[in-house]
Amino acid sequence: MSDGVEDADFTVRRLLELKKVGPTVKEWTLECFRVCGINDCKGARWIRCRRFVEREIAKAETKLRNIRRRPSQTDELYYLNSYCGLAAHLGISLSLTPLPPPFLITLLIPAHSVSIPSKSTVSCETCQIKSRKIKNISRRLKRAQTNLRSHKLCLISQSKSANRLARSNKRLSKENHRLRDRVARLSERYTVVERNFRFLENANEVAQENLAEAHSGIVNLSDDRGVFSPDTVRTVMELSDYGVADERVGGVIESVCRLVGVQIDKVPSPSTVRNISLSSLTVAKMHVSERLGDAIDAGEYICLLSDETNKKGNKYQLFGAGLAKGDGGQDVMVFGLTQVADKTAKTAFDVLRERLDSLGGLGRGSEIDQFTDRFLAATTCTMSDRASTQLKFNAMIADYRASVLPKITAGWDKMTSEEQERTLEFHEFYCQLHTIANLTNVVLEILAEHERIVTGKEVPDLSPTVFAVVKEVARLFGDRSAGMHGCALEFKAWSKQNLSDCSFPSFLGHRFNVVFLLAARIFSQKQKLVQIIDECGGSKVELVKLAELLRLPLISEHLQILGMIDQLVTGPLWRVAENLKHVLETRSHASLLLSWVGHCKGDPISFFSRVSPVPSLQTIAAGTEEMLGKLLSVATSESSLEATVLLMEAMERYFKCLFVDFIDGGKYSGEVSEDTVERTQCALGHNRHIESAFGFVDRLHTHSPNMIVPRRLAKLMISKNHTTR
Structure with a gap:
């Protein structure tokens, strides 16, 4: 079976x-x-x-x-x-x-035939029932088979449709990705267009407001609350920087508006101008703080400039920061004008820290408690004069800098000893303009000694007769001569009439080489001065005495020597110091100057020669060829040559002492490392910016003696640091 x-x-x-x-x-x-x-x-x-x-x-x-x-x-x-x-x-x-x-x-x-027993063989009713059931089941199975085939065909159709949909989905997915990229690009363009649209919309609103003001004919300098606009405040600060008096600022603004055909609602009152000028101190400090903070963050090196002075019985301390510029020059930021009780180094150091702390919280990204340390850590050199207090102050700066560098320098412990020594390297430079100023006493002392030798009379060390002549000519014929004399006006009118216009700067108000400049001009105009005195001033005793001194051969010799120093020494040194791209360039002109002085000591007649043995100094000699020609037009005497020898010996000792770091055997002689050159790029060859600031303060004392110190400091910083420009 x-x-x-x-x-x-x-x-x-x-x-x-x-x-x-x-x-x-x-x-x-x-x-x-x-x-x-x-x-x-x-x-x-x-x-x-x-x-x-x-x-x-x-x-x-x-x-x-x-x-x-x-x-x-x-x-x-x-x-x-x-x-x-x-x-x-x-x-x-x-x-x-x-x-x-x-x-x-x-x-x-399914798929096979089943033999069903005939009725003759089935004798049991149960079998018949089962047979019927089997038939029914067979029919149901056939229907199920038919349904199965139908479902199979349906599934095949659906499978083919699913395959088509899968291919369509793949194609549409690629298209969707492409469209998403395009939407992203269009979104970016939309963002830019929206930003430009908002900008243009704002600009349009401003233009509409300006157009409305133009149609109305009145420009509002203040808002509804009566507060002046930032542009108005800046204009007031600029006018104050230009020297316009507080009472005149409103009138100047009205005059300019009338010039361009504009009406304004109101102008700042004098009290408002004073308040704006006083508040401008914060703006000036923020400018300095941000400039120094950016330099420190960028890793730039700083040269600290410092000096002190007396003005009207008050002692002032002033500081500045020298920063290297991209063109090879230096930029100076003046800060810290403070009235002090004394000029000790400790006082100067405390004032410096106080000024730096006040700047620390005003700029961007510099904390108050770290700005001072970061500033002094970035300070690699100083520029000052040779006063004992300044030398002590420089030493205190170097010591404090050495104490804070290990704390704020990243990776200090990982640095080698050589790298740490290079980081701690500190340089001290001295103002070369003071070298010129102090040369005056050296020259006057030698001329006084020569006068004693020639005349046999007692002459004070620093007061030879030629010095009295220079001061007397400046007093009687100078730009600031008193009106009671009347000599200056007559001399100027006489000079213009004789086509020889020549002026004499005042002896007062000048600190440096005015003695040599005055001597050169007096020597070139000596005959004309004597002539005008004889013609116009015969009744004035002081003029007669001055004419007698000008006729003395010794005075002529000494004036000629002073004039030649102006043409060949002090004038060139002044311009070289002001135009140095790097302070280490002092090595070249210092060695050339000493070589020239040594040559003139052995051959004094070369001092009066038009051809200088120092070509670099000769090519930038001060004055015109006419003045130099007049100085060389007079024949030199034996007395002049003797004075020249004495003078060259004293100048040689003087320049060797002051340029000791830049001549053979000095600290900066020979080859200097690139690291030292980079660290001293911020150093200037002079301290003229600080001296100029003191001159500005002196002018404020003269013209505005009652001005308070904060406003005086604000005007100084805005003017010298070009804050409004």
């Missing part, structure tokens, strides 16, 4: 019979392969069959238990003879052997 299944599939009944071969799934699977006639029982097919057998047997047992709870032999037979789906799962065609008795049963199954 058999189950009637051939070349189709396993039935549930046959699947359950596999459990009789052994207790394990492996044995069931091997029996399944044996019954199917398959020898290849390895690989993926083995795994798939094993999983299927284990799952279907468990499911069949559960199903049979559920059927037997509601006894129905027909349902049980139908279920036992249904396909389990192994062939479709493995993708094979089975050739099955019949089952041994007592498992024979004939059922109607």
